[in-house]
Amino acid sequence: MPTSPTYRPEPRFFDLGEDYGDAVLPADFPETRLRVRNDRAAATVGLDTLTDAEWIAHFGRFEPLPGQPGPVAMRYHGHQFRTYNPDLGDGRGFLAAQLRDDQGRLLDLGTKGSGQTPWSRGADGRLTLKGGVREVLAAAMLEAQGVPTSRALSLIETGEALERGDEPSPTRSAVLVRLSHSHVRFGTFQRTAYLERPDLTAALAEHARALYHPSVAVGDVPGLMAAIVAASARLTARWVAAGFVHGVLNTDNLNVTGESFDYGPWRFLPHYEPGFTAAYFDQFGLYAFARQPEAVFWALTQLGGALKPIADVGALTEALNGFGPRYITELRAAFLERLGVRSLGEAADQRLVDTTLALLRESGEALRWEPLFHDWFGGFSSSERALRGPRARLYQGETFDAFRFALFEHEPDRPERLEHPVFAGVEPEEMLIDEVETIWAAIDRADDWAPFHAKLERLAAVRDARQQV
Template identity: 85%
Template sequence: MPPSPAYRPEPRFFDLGDEFGDAVQAAAFPQTILRFRNDRAAATVGLDGLTEAEWIAAFGRFEPLPAQPGPVAMRYHGHQFRTYNPDLGDGRGFLAAQLRADDGRLLDLGTKGSGTTPWSRGGDGRLTLKGGVREVLAAEMLEAQGVPTSRAFSLIETGEALERGDEPSPTRSAVLVRLSHSHIRFGTFQRAAYLGRKDQIEALLGHARFLYHPQVAAGDAPGFLQAVVEASARLTAAWVAAGFVHGVLNTDNLNVTGESFDYGPWRFMPHYEPGFTAAYFDQTGLYAFARQPEAVFWALTQLGGALKLVADAELLTEALNGFGPAYIRELRAAFLRRLGVKSLGEAADQRLLDATLALLREGGEALRWEPLFFDWFTGFSSSARALGGLRKASYQGEAFDAFRFALFEHEPDRPERLEHPVFTAAEPQEMLIDEVEAIWAAIDAGDDWTPFERKIACIRETGAARC
């Protein structure tokens, strides 16, 4: 496979040494049928020129890309629903490659469903095709909404019949590849702390600081934690503004770059419901919609605890205390972006945030989350469109009057975006569970990928319209 000039391999994780991962091999799958290929993402790392045969060789059989050492299953621990688990690690995935993107960032190609590893804990190391389809849809929707997210890079059906307890079985199998800005998790640091390995904490800190937060001075653990806190606050605010529930905010599912990844039982919330959960097994609502900031902060405190081996606890606490103010600041900014208006200052921006949430709460099931941001995109410029649309009955009363006043205080941000054909539709693109299930049903029943492909095209068009 002749590499493109834009392909820049840089496998830096291996600089850490063999105590941080295990060399593994991918499973030998009976079939490799390409179902999704993200050429838009591939172009950013110089891999869009691969032929289909080369793509399948790289991401179905996992023949190493040029100048890449081969797959490694990363070692980490983590809290799962706040219970510590020292038996974690990449159990059905591995780091396949690292390479520089066209924007200079170091990115990972990581897998899901690529076979067993030393950390599989008795599992089969596989991914259901339905799970792969769901991850592609989640990543595409979040990217279109401006949420910091990994990108679904490849989905290949692998021809095995899997038994699962939480969906009809046997079910089809697949292997997914994601393009992500680091798989260094909070749990990667927790493992080193659990083992009492100050040297490993120092090695991880130096590695992650240099590659992902270079603005932090060498050896400055509190400064590194502050950078992770701010990135995590930005991510959490973006989830909330998108009405998104990740579902499983364990410390092995949060990374040091503040980028969302590993989409399992995710959901987009239909309408304002603070207690809305994504995972059927989240019986107490620990990771419910409105508790996500709390969950992320709790996870950050575990990262801070691991860093106590190399830093002063008071300085780490000071860094952690920055999460609340950073989250509120980022939440205001995220709502402004979603509404397509410019900042007017902290007080006015907070009024708009509060009024938007109050209107969504007052609107109940009649006012879905995503349509509000669609109807009122760029504020005053959308007045006629919103007040004459399908939800005009929701746009009256005291809560609406307060929302409209707060919104119209703000200047529209590039109102010419409303000229895009996306905004002539009566309804926005959403990703509610009924549609996700319908897309899967078409694939499952008749191998019809048309709804899946059409949905991705529509999501991308919406993302282009809002950018």
């Protein structure tokens, strides 16, 4: 490939050696039909200059990119619904490459559905096309809302008929490539602790510190833990503000950079419902919407346990105990950002969070989650727009008055954003399950990708409207 001047390969995980991963070969797919090419994301790492043929060669057949050693399946363990599983690892994906982006961050090209590995445990190592479509949509929606997330770089249909017990089969297949800040999981540390190899844990901790939390001093493992706690608190708060339910918050699905990735049975709230779950197999609501902070904190305690052999337990505990206060601080910031207003101080900001949730709670199914943030984005600047909109009848009564008072205390943050065409529409972009199924049905029944691509374009507009400087 003609190398872009901005392409900066830096395969650092591979430097850790064979104790952390296994060299693997990608599957040989019968077809490679390009379905998603995220040139905006590709441009940040110098891959937007690829031709479609080169794109398919690197992300469908996985010919190594320049300066990259070839794919490796990462080794890790993890708690799955709080049951420890030492037989995990990249079972249908691998780390294909690492490279610096235009901000200097080290990013991974990770795959899903790229074939069997030593950790496949008898599975076929494949991804359904529907699963790939769902992950692309989830990442696009979360990015639009300002949630730290991996981005779907590529989706290629691979021409195999897959059998699945939990959906109509045979079903179409695909391979996904995501661009993510890190695939070093909490479970990566759990594995080295399980093996009773403090040398491997220490090397992994220094790897994570140097590459992802360089402000932490060399050798300061509790400092690394505190940085991971802070990043995880920010992520969890932004999930909640977005009304997002990840669905499977196992310790192998949480990473050291606090970036959401690997979307399986995710959902967005239709309306406020603390017990709302995303996974049909989460029968006890372990990962329900309102329990996500609890789930992430529990996972962080497992990470702390894995670090005990190489750090002072008291200092690790102190770092871990910072999660609760940091989460509350991040939740306030996330709600203010979603409502497009500036901070007025801790007490006033908390009053806005509390009154927002109270209004959503009282309104029940009548007021969906996302429309409230659409209607009142910009605070006072949106009052006329909201009170003339389709939900005006819901914006009355004592609970609403308390919300409006708390909101109007805060000055609008960059109110010029309201001039974007996104806010001229009376309905927001949502990602409820019925729409997801409708988008998939068009692909499945008629190979009609127009609704899917139109949705991505509208989400890009929301991202630009909310995040424009």
